Amino acid sequence: SVNLKGRSFLTLMDFTPQEIRYMLDLAHDLKAKKRAGIYNYLLKGKNIVLLFEKTSTRTRCAFEVAALEEGAHVTFLDSGSSQMGKKESLEDTAKVLGRFYDGIEYRGYKQEVVEDLAKYAGVPVWNGLTDVDHPTQILADLLTIEEHIAKPLNKVKVVFAGDIRNNMSYAWMFGCAKMGMHFVAFGPKELQEQLDKDTLKRVQEVADYTGATIEISDSIEAVKGADVIYTDIWASMGEEAQIPERVKLLTPYKVTMDLIKATENNDVIFMHCLPSFHDFETKMAKEQMALGFDIREVTDEVFRSRHSVVFDEAENRMHTIKAVIVATIA
Ligand code: CP
Numbered sequence: 001s002v003n004l005k006g007r008s009f010l011t012l013m014d015f016t017p018q019e020i021r022y023m024l025d026l027a028h029d030l031k032a033k034k035r036a037g038i039y040n041y042l043l044k045g046k047n048i049v050l051l052f053e054k055t056s057t058r059t060r061c062a063f064e065v066a067a068l069e070e071g072a073h074v075t076f077l078d079s080g081s082s083q084m085g086k087k088e089s090l091e092d093t094a095k096v097l098g099r100f101y102d103g104i105e106y107r108g109y110k111q112e113v114v115e116d117l118a119k120y121a122g123v124p125v126w127n128g129l130t131d132v133d134h135p136t137q138i139l140a141d142l143l144t145i146e147e148h149i150a151k152p153l154n155k156v157k158v159v160f161a162g163d164i165r166n167n168m169s170y171a172w173m174f175g176c177a178k179m180g181m182h183f184v185a186f187g188p189k190e191l192q193e194q195l196d197k198d199t200l201k202r203v204q205e206v207a208d209y210t211g212a213t214i215e216i217s218d219s220i221e222a223v224k225g226a227d228v229i230y231t232d233i234w235a236s237m238g239e240e241a242q243i244p245e246r247v248k249l250l251t252p253y254k255v256t257m258d259l260i261k262a263t264e265n266n267d268v269i270f271m272h273c274l275p276s277f278h279d280f281e282t283k284m285a286k287e288q289m290a291l292g293f294d295i296r297e298v299t300d301e302v303f304r305s306r307h308s309v310v311f312d313e314a315e316n317r318m319h320t321i322k323a324v325i326v327a328t329i330a
């Protein structure tokens, strides 16, 4: 029997496959209850705080709605409006917030920061994205896969195309290794070489134990048989200076209908953590286009096709984050 009370949620690498299964089952259950209009206020009387050093739409709103629906109160702090990181150290901030709150969400840069918060706060800390991980996103993605693909996770093949050295790619390696899945990081040699060797070794050790397959490839052959084609923007938050180089490297890995066809799976689903530059509707995409950089990591055709489940996936951020909060502090 699984009990996650008091645990921090920093990376899926800290959890057993059984514990991840438990959080997914809880999320399926909480989603069904919400659909049926049943609320059990599992977090009544709890207070949580959300710390954001990078911007967010889904993660922030998912934490707020999840907490409020279960009866908890929420404080939102961004780096511009609190003492954190400027006048007060992380250690002191964590100790103070731990006295007020039952749980702390943190989005920022270094993974060590979220680890340090957990070390000093004395209450569960949840990782809302770092430079090397995005574990709540993977829970939402796994839930979405279970809703759309009639196979157990350990029979599912996920191909991540594009910036294979970013937080989402690592997060996927961790999730797939733990759940015994087949993962392909489909991207250029130049980025393959930037992958952290020690992390790959840790992932492979988990894969050896669960039966997962973790592949890194720049061959279109590796896409064949995919159940999921996943991509993310080519330059993550804080990496905007790298756009010219990334556009050059990653244009061949853009998710197009040809890539979808290369899976030879008529029922393949397209997933994306979002936000996405699938068209030129955003200020940033327009600015980059004016400079000569087409930053679209997926075509609008694929994004809007019958393969795309991106908005189900976005909704599932809320149900899975609710499961994480309930599992760790209710
Ligand atoms: N997918 C995701 O984390 O979105 P936000 O940056 O909007 O939170």
Ligand code: NVA
Pocket (backbone or CB within 6 Å): 129, 166, 167, 168, 232, 233, 235, 236, 237, 273, 274, 275
């Ligand atoms: N890789 C992206 C994910 C956003 C949810 C970033 O870090 O900006």
